[in-house]
Amino acid sequence: MGRFPDSRFDKAADGGRDNPRATGAVRLSDVAAAAGVAAMTVSRALNQPELVSERTRERVQRAVIETGYVPNRVAGALASSRSKMVAVLVPTVAHSLFADVVQSITDTLAVEGYQVLLGLTGYQTEEEAAVVETVLSRRPDALVVAGTRHSEATRQRLGAARIPVVEIWDMSDDPLDMLIGFSHHAVGEAVADHLLGCGYQRFGQAMADDPRSHQRAEGFNARILAEQKARPDAGIKVTTHWAEIPATLVGGRTTAANVLAGMPDCEAIFCSSDTLAMGVIAEAQSRAMAIPEALAVMGFGDMSFAAATWPALSTVRIDGAEIGRLTAAHLLQRFGAGSPDPAHDIVDVGFEIVARQTTLSPRS
């Protein structure tokens, strides 16, 4: 009988199935037959139980267990145009900040039966375009994407998809739809502010050569330049050096060396990531420069190891889990009934400067 040599499904399952295209799995109609109701009733019993009488619901329940039915949401999605999937596009999950975001989005959405389709975009805009197209072909009910700089093609595709879109991780003036993140520029300013408050005057930057690090660097420079203007005689200086991506400890050492070569009396180095900062610390230690007395170091990310370095790394903490939670919450609200609410659909989650031992205490 047909193409299922080992169709040893014990009973009702594939009774008269001889269609070559059928998958052999238990279908809704098999459950319906077992329960003695119509397929539609089973569908309702499972998806909108409140529309079905108690008696029927129980009967269906039993039939589902008896047959071992696992719904086919592919078919369901096609029929209803709702996939209950959310695409999440991040550069990488091998970075704890993004991992935290993905984790908390997944956890929060799971409660409502939504699942995450993961897309890794790397740090290249072209790659993002390809990934966007691929994930959109799955017809997710919404899409989350890290960053606000997208190619024109991507923007168009996202617009044409007519689904909620959340941009995370950055702030921007013209979000596609929802936006949950923080200002990298403000991070740079705040770090500069903090270091100035500690009394430093000669600054270096060891930054990874990616767009967001550029924004932080700009914020930092802007604040420093303003201070230069305010106190022209104070001898405030700043120099910026770029590290290749992906950022590594070795890259941090090299970049630190570059900074110190160009500014031997540098007092404080702001790094675009904790990883680079570790490299800077290593370089300083190799030159027997005391931290933070001879050289202060500031990282970014507050990764798990930041508190464990020696000395413990001062850094900037971002609450990735909070971004994820908010993202999921906003999406669920949209899915529910919530109409777009632009006023609340842009959230700045901010950041926190964590002063540990690689920077001096601020002067009061």
Add this chain to the structure above:
Amino acid sequence: MGRFPDSRFDKAADGGRDNPRATGAVRLSDVAAAAGVAAMTVSRALNQPELVSERTRERVQRAVIETGYVPNRVAGALASSRSKMVAVLVPTVAHSLFADVVQSITDTLAVEGYQVLLGLTGYQTEEEAAVVETVLSRRPDALVVAGTRHSEATRQRLGAARIPVVEIWDMSDDPLDMLIGFSHHAVGEAVADHLLGCGYQRFGQAMADDPRSHQRAEGFNARILAEQKARPDAGIKVTTHWAEIPATLVGGRTTAANVLAGMPDCEAIFCSSDTLAMGVIAEAQSRAMAIPEALAVMGFGDMSFAAATWPALSTVRIDGAEIGRLTAAHLLQRFGAGSPDPAHDIVDVGFEIVARQTTLSPRS
């Protein structure tokens, strides 16, 4: 104007679309109309271009761009019973080891057009069962799951799904299908061996209370007990204390305190994770115990911070990226034509003991 099967679309995308269930997106048939061919030909031009003439292929290509067509793989999956999705079930991605695995699986599969459906199972077996059912309802073409201990329900569902399954992260005697991992028991033995080789005799274990840590602890104990028998007068001792999960730095401190309370002359502590190890180090430092002279510490995982602690943490390195790569490679081979090849479908990727500064050098 009835329900339209034969209302010919002239050309412009959704000219005569009046069906209330249609999504409004560009469909294959719209592209076909634009290109002046049948829908089936467009499908072939996109999915099996070698079956279509050069001329037609180009014509279709142009029509796709012109119409902005994004394939609907939901429909495709339903029709062909191939979803080009792989479900990946891990306890968490907020742990760098699993993040590495997910990252490399995703990257490797993406090359062949497969996408990852992410399922986070937590560390509970019941949760896993629920997640398995949910992801199977998406009809993935394969499933990857961390761990080899599954509930009976899970095992049955996975069997019934008739798709390739890869268990990763552990070794086991009776894998469901493919298996790519390492032996936690062997890790414990190897660590014990290493520490014995350094001359230590009184051992503590600070282990998270999860199944895999238990296995490592058992391996460790087994090796130690064997040594006790071999050298009954050497004064070899071992004590094990359990930390609550998830493992935290604070949990490590507490557990270390427990170990030292029970065995004040403890010389070396094996921890089930680098995170716990950091806590142990912190506790030792707070008691002014010199590391590794007064107390040696061994972690597990070689997380990014392990090399950055002070002193740098000796630990066990697992190559998560390699596990991911192998997993993806095996799946792709299965998808291709590769028949099950049991001999090569069980891979022990091993592990590496990384001796840094929290353990003494082995005696030669």
Add this chain to the structure above:
DNA sequence: CCTGATGATGTTAGCGCTATCATTTCGCGC
């Protein structure tokens, strides 16, 4: 009893794609 509102269930017709088979076109030797 009838009426009409309400709730529960059933029937039909697709969702947008691809497997399968039927048909047309092409290439080429004679």
Add this chain to the structure above:
DNA sequence: GCGCGAAATGATAGCGCTAACATCATCAGG
């Protein structure tokens, strides 16, 4: 030209589910 196998293309019929509507039961109020 003709015939024939191979290549290219087309027509048809679902994949398993659910939206939309139709039908059937139930029950209160008249």
